[in-house]
Structure formats: structure tokens, C-alpha cells
Amino acid sequence: MSETATPFRRPDFLKVVADAEELSRAAVEEIARCARESIAARARFTLVLSGGNTPRAIYSRLAAEKKDSLAWGKTFIFFGDERHVAPDHPDSNYRMAKESLLSKVPIPPENVHRIQAELDAEEAARKYEQELSLFFGLQPGALPRFDLVLLGMGDDGHTASLFPGTRGLAELSHTVIANDGPKLNTQRITLTYPVLNNAAEIMVMVSGAGKAEILAQVLRSGDSTQFPVLGVHPKPGRLLWLADEGAARLL
Ligand code: 6PG
Numbered sequence: 044m045s046e047t048a049t050p051f052r053r054p055d056f057l058k059v060v061a062d063a064e065e066l067s068r069a070a071v072e073e074i075a076r077c078a079r080e081s082i083a084a085r086a087r088f089t090l091v092l093s094g095g096n097t098p099r100a101i102y103s104r105l106a107a108e109k110k111d112s113l114a115w116g117k118t119f120i121f122f123g124d125e126r127h128v129a130p131d132h133p134d135s136n137y138r139m140a141k142e143s144l145l146s147k148v149p150i151p152p153e154n155v156h157r158i159q160a161e162l163d164a165e166e167a168a169r170k171y172e173q174e175l176s177l178f179f180g181l182q183p184g185a186l187p188r189f190d191l192v193l194l195g196m197g198d199d200g201h202t203a204s205l206f207p208g209t210r211g212l213a214e215l216s217h218t219v220i221a222n223d224g225p226k227l228n229t230q231r232i233t234l235t236y237p238v239l240n241n242a243a244e245i246m247v248m249v250s251g252a253g254k255a256e257i258l259a260q261v262l263r264s265g266d267s268t269q270f271p272v273l274g275v276h277p278k279p280g281r282l283l284w285l286a287d288e289g290a291a292r293l294l
Contacts, residue, residue: 045264057284059291063100063191063250066287068190070101070248073283074191075109077244081190082117083094091192091234091242092144093203094136097250098193100241106147107285115150124204124233125167129222133170138149164221164230171232172219186218190231192277194237194239194247196224196254200261200270203239204231204245211235212271245279247272252289259293 046072053059058067063289076091092098105113116132126134130141137157146153156174159167179187194202204222211222211233218238224231239245249258260270276282 050175052071052294053263054284055108055294056282057286057291059286059288059294061184062289063288066248066250066285067104069100070107070193070246070285071108073285074101074105075113078113078118079189080088081172081243082114084245085190086117088114088118088191089121089189090118091123091188091189092136092140093123093248094139095124095191095195095197097195097248099139101193101248102140102144106144110148112195113148115148118152118154120145120150120155121175122156122158122187123192123239124231126159127160127164127167127221127232129161129231130157132220158232160232162234165230167232168217168219168221172217173220182243186238189238189242190244192234192242192245193270194245196247196249196258196261196272198254198257199225200257201225202272203273204233205236205271205274205294206231207269207271212268212274235289239275240277240280242277242280245275245277245283247275247284249284249290251287252292254286254290255293258286258290260273262294 059064078088125136128134130137158171175187209223214220214235222231222233
């Protein structure tokens with residue numbers, strides 16, 4: 044390293060915990076705290092769920108530990124993105140959330156706002172954008188403000204379904220779009236940066252030694268075009284990255 048290079052310092056928004064078990068425990072406590080504070084302040088808690096594999100253990104723990112203590116009747120569930128598949132497809136984020144959480148807690152079905160990814164992707168995006176606008180009672184052009192958005196980070200530094208090199212990174216007018224997926228000729232439906240960055244709180248969860256290389260690259264890089272997860276910085280909201288030691292071992 045040249046003498047002028049400044050040594051890497053872990054960012055203030057990063058919290059590292061011992062292992063995956065500790066990460067799911069800490070994530071559940073953050074969600075429960077945000078729920079309590081949101082419901083105390085606004086009589087409701089709007090929570091955006093992330094997809095993928097990491098959240099499954101977190102959602103299972105949330106159901107097991109907070110089934111009776113979290114105010115599920117005042118909790119409203121949304122999705123940060125969805126694969127372009129039916130809700131019962133093995134790849135569906137909704138299916139994963141339903142199996143691990145939504146079928147295990149007393150949340151009224153009408154409180155769960157699923158992306159209708161069985162439709163044409165563009166139509167599903169338009170419908171979800173309208174559903175958000177209706178739920179939040181928005182004037183045209185106004186943005187939803189979610190109380191808490193959960194996100195993951197993929198092996199290429201994507202988050203939600205904002206993949207490197209896709210048009211979704213430049214989307215500034217729509218809150219929900221159909222975006223190119225990770226593979227050729229695949230599509231996703233995803234929230235966009237404007238609505239993500241309007242959230243009161245965002246928690247990015249990164250777990251496992253398999254993410255160590257990419258996490259180190261991402262946090263040393265600072266380049267949100269190359270690594271879309273870096274484009275998530277809620278203003279004036281709170282950003283927390285929760286990682287376990289396995290994922291943080293190269294930092
Ligand atoms: C998805 C997620 C995606 C995910 C990352 C990390 O639909 O897959 O929205 O953005 O959070 O790919 O996934 P893992 O947590 O499974 O590594």
C-alpha cells in the first residue's frame with residue numbers, strides 16, 4: 044500500500060456480530076424495536092421484506108419470538124422485489140416469506156401487499172406502484188416512506204433487484220419497475236432507489252464467509268454503479284448494515 048493510501052476503516056453504519064445465529068437475533072430485535080417505535084408514533088408499522096436465502100432464518104426467528112408480542116394487526120408487509128414467477132413457485136420471495144413468517148403470525152391477510160409477479164412484469168410493476176400510492180395516500184409524484192426496509196446484498200453487489208448495468212439504477216421517476224434479471228432473458232419487479240432512499244430506516248443483512256470477498260470489495264470501492272447496494276443511503280433515514288464475522292472477515 045503506498046504511504047499516501049489511507050487504511051480502510053469499517054464504516055460507522057456497519058455492525059458486525061459473531062455468526063449467523065447472532066445476526067438473526069440482532070435483526071429480529073431491530074425489527075421489533077422499529078415496530079414498537081413506528082406504532083407508538085404513527086399507529087402502524089410498514090415493513091418491506093427482502094428476498095433470497097439470508098432472510099429465511101430471520102423471518103423464522105421473528106415468527107417464533109415475536110408472534111405474541113409484535114402488533115401484527117398494525118403491521119403492514121411489502122416486498123422490495125420479486126422474481127417474475129407465480130406466488131407458489133419455489134423461487135418466489137413471497138412464498139419464502141409466507142412459509143417462514145406470514146403463515147406463522149396473526150397478521151390479517153389484507154395487511155400483506157404481495158407483488159403480483161404472475162402477471163406481465165411491466166403490468167405487475169404498474170399495479171404495485173398504484174397499490175403503494177393508494178396505501179400511502181400519495182399525491183402524484185410523492186414517495187412512500189416505509190418505516191423499515193430489509194435488504195440483502197448479492198454476490199455481484201446488487202440489492203433488491205437492482206443489478207449492475209441495468210436500467211433500474213437510473214430510474215428516478217417510478218417507485219416500482221420491471222428490471223432485467225441476473226440472467227439473460229429473465230425479469231424481476233423491484234422497488235427503485237427513490238423509494239428505498241425515502242425510508243425511515245434500512246437494514247442491509249450480509250451473512251456468511253461466501254460474502255466476505257464481495258463485501259470487502261463493495262465497502263472498499265464506494266462505487267454504486269459497479270455495486271448497486273452502495274446506492275442505498277436513506278436521507279434523512281437511518282442506515283444499518285448487519286454482517287456476521289464470516290462475511291466481515293476481510294474488512
Ligand atoms: C432476491 C433478493 C436479493 C437478495 C440478494 C442476497 O430476490 O434474491 O431481493 O436482492 O437480497 O441476492 O441474497 P442472499 O441473502 O440469498 O445471499
